Amino acid sequence: MTPGTINNCPHCGKLFLKSVRDICPDCYKEIEAEYQQCYKFMRKKESRSCTIMELSEATRVSISQITRFILEGRLQIMDHPNLSYACKSCGASIRTGVMCENCRKEFSKQLTQLSEDEERKAAQKDGQGASHLYRVEKEL
Ligand SMILES: [Zn+2]
Ligand SMILES: [Zn+2]
Numbered sequence: 668m669t670p671g672t673i674n675n676c677p678h679c680g681k682l683f684l685k686s687v688r689d690i691c692p693d694c695y696k697e698i699e700a701e702y703q704q705c706y707k708f709m710r711k712k713e714s715r716s717c718t719i720m721e722l723s724e725a726t727r728v729s730i731s732q733i734t735r736f737i738l739e740g741r742l743q744i745m746d747h748p749n750l751s752y753a754c755k756s757c758g759a760s761i762r763t764g765v766m767c768e769n770c771r772k773e774f775s776k777q778l779t780q781l782s783e784d785e786e787r788k789a790a791q792k793d794g795q796g797a798s799h800l801y802r803v804e805k806e807l
Contacts, residue, residue, distance in 0.1 A: 701726070701728040705736060709747065730752070754767040756774070
């Protein structure tokens, strides 16, 4: 994408001049501030036993945003045994990846089917999307 194009911010919907970031400067600042809030709270000893709900309440950061921070690897939850987030697919509590074990199995089954279909159809678009998702999941 060429820098300097006018874009809608996916966060607030405002038009902004797109440069390095995908979101507008206001949202960027806001999200950074939210991240700092979470980070600071999680560094406290007494937060060790907190759940994602408690973290959200204490920081006033939405659960979905906290989940995003965790998935991005910005917030580490190893030291927080009660911190978990929802499986993207079924909502079960998980601590790694974007999906729970069951959904992952189901998903890879679908992926295999998909790639078999794809080979037959050689329709590129969906295949790329799926392999991208798969890659994301593996990294997490
Ligand atoms: Zn914005
Ligand atoms: Zn699931």
